[in-house]
Amino acid sequence: MRHGKKFNHLGRTASHRKAMLSNMASSLILHKRVSTTVAKAKALRKYVEPLLTKSKSDTTHSRRTVFAYLQNKESVKELFDEVSVKIANRPGGYTRILKTGYRLGDNAEMCVIELVDYNEDMLSTTGTAAAGAKKTRRRGGKKKAEGTAAETNAPEATETPAAESNDSNGETKDA
The missing domain is CATH 3.90.1030.10 (Ribosomal protein L17)
Incomplete structure (x- = not known):
């Protein structure tokens, strides 16, 4: 045994x-x-x-x-x-x-x-994996940031046509 x-x-x-x-x-x-x-x-x-x-x-x-x-x-x-x-x-x-x-x-x-x-390939792989994880988080943050930017841009887009008046010829005038 x-x-x-x-x-x-x-x-x-x-x-x-x-x-x-x-x-x-x-x-x-x-x-x-x-x-x-x-x-x-x-x-x-x-x-x-x-x-x-x-x-x-x-x-x-x-x-x-x-x-x-x-x-x-x-x-x-x-x-x-x-x-x-x-x-x-x-x-x-x-x-x-x-x-x-x-x-x-x-x-x-x-x-x-x-x-x-001493393995540079593994060291660089773990570095990119960590960076990849950060990119994923940032990407999610960018979507939120883009969503908030779209919300802030939306009122500007509605204000622009209201500020300009259309003439009968199709030309726009500033009010």
Whole structure:
């Protein structure tokens, strides 16, 4: 029975799993996006998010702790110099998993795991969605404004013919 055993073993020995997650985390930090299976992505998210949180405090101890997990000097440098600056204000949820379909060979469910603050397409999409929502509200306000403008224009339109008198020749005179 598997009572209380929460993490996915991914069909590997402990040392293989540790090495694989370390390599995937380094690749994710360096390239900001990794294409993999959903099971590996979920395991990677649990592995890398505490490291990203630890990178927010740039101390020697936190650098050494992160290096113990990643074993890659370049990815540690990238993490503390660039990534931690971008995620400084984010309270958590540094990664996003986007499902992409099924692999052709074994029908495994594939996905892309990426760092949230580095996807410009998603950032611009959320910005336009928020702007779209505002436009919808404004449009409703414009209809009301147009309705009130039409009401204010209506008396002016009735006053104009009353102010002008028609001559028998069809010409208008100002009264």
